[in-house]
Amino acid sequence: MYKKTILFSFVLLLFVRIASAQSVFKNNDLEITKLEDKLWVVETSDKTTMYIVEGDAKAMLIDTGTKCEKLNEVVRKITKKPILVVITHMHGDHAGNMDQFGEVYMHPADSVLLKQVKPYPGKIHYVTNGQIFDLGGKKLEICHMPAHTPGSIVILDRKEGNCYSGDAFGSGQVWLQLKPYATMKTYINSCRTMEKLMDEGINKVYCGHYPYVKKAYDKSYITDMRKLAESLDSGTQKDAKPFDRKVSIGCDHPMIATLGPASIVYDPEHIK
Numbered sequence: 398m399y400k401k402t403i404l405f406s407f408v409l410l411l412f413v414r415i416a417s418a419q420s421v422f423k424n425n426d427l428e429i430t431k432l433e434d435k436l437w438v439v440e441t442s443d444k445t446t447m448y449i450v451e452g453d454a455k456a457m458l459i460d461t462g463t464k465c466e467k468l469n470e471v472v473r474k475i476t477k478k479p480i481l482v483v484i485t486h487m488h489g490d491h492a493g494n495m496d497q498f499g500e501v502y503m504h505p506a507d508s509v510l511l512k513q514v515k516p517y518p519g520k521i522h523y524v525t526n527g528q529i530f531d532l533g534g535k536k537l538e539i540c541h542m543p544a545h546t547p548g549s550i551v552i553l554d555r556k557e558g559n560c561y562s563g564d565a566f567g568s569g570q571v572w573l574q575l576k577p578y579a580t581m582k583t584y585i586n587s588c589r590t591m592e593k594l595m596d597e598g599i600n601k602v603y604c605g606h607y608p609y610v611k612k613a614y615d616k617s618y619i620t621d622m623r624k625l626a627e628s629l630d631s632g633t634q635k636d637a638k639p640f641d642r643k644v645s646i647g648c649d650h651p652m653i654a655t656l657g658p659a660s661i662v663y664d665p666e667h668i669k
């Protein structure tokens with residue numbers, strides 16, 4: 398009887414989990430899934446990610462992905478409210494369709510990367526650390542988290558305990574070897590800031606490549622990242638290996654180190 402109760406509870410839990418994440422739109426480029434009340438994840442077929450967060454008066458599109466023809470029209474299938482577009486950082490796989498929107502928000506420290514993405518004819522607004530966007534009944538706060546890029550930001554919904562992190566802490570693997578280089582200490586400081594925010598009530602980190610992960614990270618992931626970065630900074634990390642992914646990246650001989658679910662890809666020449 399006890400075993401049957403456990404099995405029943407497990408099946409029920411599985412059902413609730415599947416039912417709570419509901420696909421609401423799909424085309425050749427992307428699929429949109431409702432994750433929570435007023436929160437959707439947009440996953441492209443090439444594994445980039447956007448989030449749509451809706452308030453009573455406005456909505457926010459976090460990042461603009463890659464393969465999304467008519468993204469501006471697709472977003473309208475989810476919300477008809479005025480849309481604010483915020484880019485977590487200026488990499489092509491997060492800012493690919495900016496030109497479909499007349500204005501975007503970004504951190505000024507990522508302006509150096511604008512030349513790497515498609516020319517943007519619209520108006521750029523620069524965000525500041527601590528800036529609040531009031532969507533009506535929902536306030537989203539900008540928090541600067543440099544390292545992956547100089548102007549990486551995360552977006553906090555303190556009421557829901559949510560954080561939309563772009564690539565600031567990776568999606569299992571954070572890349573720190575990209576130009577312009579950040580020191581390992583810069584990343585350690587961002588991890589510490591994030592851990593403090595999680596002590597204050599943030600408990601779900603929704604990363605920038607959700608298809609690889611299919612869940613929100615908890616604090617232990619950020620702590621693993623910080624401990625791993627500290628071991629690289631202090632020179633005590635002995636298990637790093639060459640990172641041999643065949644893509645164009647910022648240095649000739651990148652390395653990868655791993656602790657639990659957290660990996661850091663880095664340039665051994667630019668730790669300090």
Ligand SMILES: [Zn+2]
Binds near residue numbers: 486488491545564
């Ligand atoms: Zn990135």
